[in-house]
Amino acid sequence: MSKKVNQIIAFTIFRIFGLLVVAILFGILGFIVFNGIKVVNWEFLTTFPKDGMTSGGIFPAIVGTFYLIIGSLIFAFPLGVMSAIYTNEYAGNSWIVKFIRIMTNNLASIPSIVFGLFGMSLFVNKLNFGDSILAGSLTLGLLTLPLIIRTTEEALKAVPDGYRTGSYALGATKLQTIKRVVLPTAFPNIITGLILSVGRVSGETAPILFTAAAYFLPKLPSGIFDQVMALPYHLYVLATNGTDLEASRPMAYGTALVLIVIVLIVNLLASFLRGKLEKNKKNT
Amino acid sequence: MIETKNIDFYYGNFQALKNINMKIGANTVTAFIGPSGCGKSTFLRLFNRMNDLIDDTRMEGQCIVDGKDIYNKSINIDELRKKVGMVFQKPNPFPKSIFENVAYGLKVNNMGDRRFIAQRVEESLKSAVLWDEVKDKLNKSALELSGGQQQRLCIARALAVAPSIILMDEPASALDPISTSKIEELIHQLKQQYTIVIVTHNMQQAARVSDTTGFFMLGELIEYNNTKKIFLNPDNEATQNYITGRFG
Numbered sequence: 378m379s380k381k382v383n384q385i386i387a388f389t390i391f392r393i394f395g396l397l398v399v400a401i402l403f404g405i406l407g408f409i410v411f412n413g414i415k416v417v418n419w420e421f422l423t424t425f426p427k428d429g430m431t432s433g434g435i436f437p438a439i440v441g442t443f444y445l446i447i448g449s450l451i452f453a454f455p456l457g458v459m460s461a462i463y464t465n466e467y468a469g470n471s472w473i474v475k476f477i478r479i480m481t482n483n484l485a486s487i488p489s490i491v492f493g494l495f496g497m498s499l500f501v502n503k504l505n506f507g508d509s510i511l512a513g514s515l516t517l518g519l520l521t522l523p524l525i526i527r528t529t530e531e532a533l534k535a536v537p538d539g540y541r542t543g544s545y546a547l548g549a550t551k552l553q554t555i556k557r558v559v560l561p562t563a564f565p566n567i568i569t570g571l572i573l574s575v576g577r578v579s580g581e582t583a584p585i586l587f588t589a590a591a592y593f594l595p596k597l598p599s600g601i602f603d604q605v606m607a608l609p610y611h612l613y614v615l616a617t618n619g620t621d622l623e624a625s626r627p628m629a630y631g632t633a634l635v636l637i638v639i640v641l642i643v644n645l646l647a648s649f650l651r652g653k654l655e656k657n658k659k660n661t
Numbered sequence: 662m663i664e665t666k667n668i669d670f671y672y673g674n675f676q677a678l679k680n681i682n683m684k685i686g687a688n689t690v691t692a693f694i695g696p697s698g699c700g701k702s703t704f705l706r707l708f709n710r711m712n713d714l715i716d717d718t719r720m721e722g723q724c725i726v727d728g729k730d731i732y733n734k735s736i737n738i739d740e741l742r743k744k745v746g747m748v749f750q751k752p753n754p755f756p757k758s759i760f761e762n763v764a765y766g767l768k769v770n771n772m773g774d775r776r777f778i779a780q781r782v783e784e785s786l787k788s789a790v791l792w793d794e795v796k797d798k799l800n801k802s803a804l805e806l807s808g809g810q811q812q813r814l815c816i817a818r819a820l821a822v823a824p825s826i827i828l829m830d831e832p833a834s835a836l837d838p839i840s841t842s843k844i845e846e847l848i849h850q851l852k853q854q855y856t857i858v859i860v861t862h863n864m865q866q867a868a869r870v871s872d873t874t875g876f877f878m879l880g881e882l883i884e885y886n887n888t889k890k891i892f893l894n895p896d897n898e899a900t901q902n903y904i905t906g907r908f909g
Contacts, residue, residue: 469716539753546709547766547822548743557769558755
């Protein structure tokens with residue numbers, strides 16, 4: 378076989394596998410959309426479940442998921458960004474930084490159900506928050522912390538060193554340099570990390586299973602110590618634990634569709650925001 | 662103005678500078694030349710303590726700027742860097758507007774109110790011979806400027822905080838010939854008010870812009886003298902070989 382034929386065969390094989398990934402994604406999306414679109418309408422989005430969750434809507438689960446996203450980011454975002462600033466800007470290459478990095482990676486590889494268990498024993502029981510938005514948010518926050526730290530670190534690393542030395546050479550302190558040059562430059566990439574973690578938080582079920590999520594609630598939560606319904610857990614309930622599984626199946630697909638669309642919107646919003654920020658930076 | 666006494670400098674175990682003694686007078690242009698890795702940039706960075714930012718380095722000896730030992734513990738490094746400005750090899754404007762770039766040093770050092778800053782930005786851009794090119798687009802990003810303009814912006818940025826000494830680390834090596842000659846002209850003008858120390862790989866440039874030249878090799882200051890003397894009739898054979906292009 379000639380070299381050229383070999384090339385063509387190899388190229389074709391790689392292309393097929395590349396396209397296969399796309400096909401799988403579209404297969405899943407198509408399946409969910411096809412099965413879910415029938416039940417998704419305005420009423421589905423804005424009302425409570427009815428008749429043992431075989432009809433009605435998923436409004437409280439949507440609201441609950443938003444609460445958990447916001448709650449977890451309030452904890453994880455500042456903590457993660459500050460931790461990344463410490464390791465990347467302050468600590469140099471000391472053993473403590475290497476230790477923090479290894480631990481961050483370890484934290485990222487802990488299965489989410491273990492976070493759930495930990496959250497239950499610490500936040501729910503020990504600190505007595507009960508099954509609540511607060512406990513769930515803290516648990517989800519812990520889960521996304523490594524992701525936020527890592528993306529922030531990457532964002533800070535991408536800031537050219539010339540900016541830092543240029544700033545020092547003008548008599549700026551380290552803190553001024555970070556605040557006025559490094560962070561603004563890294564900001565669009567940091568935001569990307571934030572959005573990625575929103576995607577992660579909105580889809581996680583295990584961490585909220587024992588810490589925040591309710592099977593069914595007749596009203597919306599009124600404070601951070603209340604339980605909430607959440608989309609991924611609601612989906613789990615509808616698929617495995619409902620009063621009439623056959624009847625609630627379409628509701629489950631509808632829930633899945635809403636969840637996917639929310640994540641998709643958040644991601645699109647992120648790239649839009651990011652593009653805008655980078656454009657602003659060029660124009661100001 | 663600047664005086665060094667018995668400077669030794671180490672990167673880890675590697676000795677990059679060996680017993681350097683030098684005096685640099687006020688309002689002169691001094692050029693450092695020598696083959697790559699000879700220590701000339703390291704030596705330059707001693708004067709505003711930029712070497713402090715590099716891990717695992719050590720200096721011995723004294724470096725005196727305006728009568729003060731700048732490696733004394735009582736020295737405020739931020740104040741020192743305000744007085745001893747620096748321009749780098751690669752133009753490094755911040756990803757901010759042209760105005761904000763020049764105003765940066767004034768703002769971080771709390772030098773004056775908005776009116777003062779605006780006035781100072783204009784003066785600095787004029788001194789750097791950039792004002793006419795950018796006066797209508799001060800709010801545009803500095804990254805939109807050409808390489809040569811960016812480098813003059815970096816010079817304006819350094820001038821804004823009113824230094825008395827300006828260090829230039831191969832300021833034109835990343836620029837085209839026309840931009841280079843603009844920078845050289847600028848150095849000539851700035852000499853009236855500032856003391857300039859420039860590291861360069863380009864020997865014609867050293868000959869054109871400087872009053873005094875130091876030739877470095879393997880961490881040693883081989884010869885330090887009037888630029889004319891160095892280029893026409895050097896005392897040392899190594900200097901002669903280097904400037905005539907026999908090595909390096």
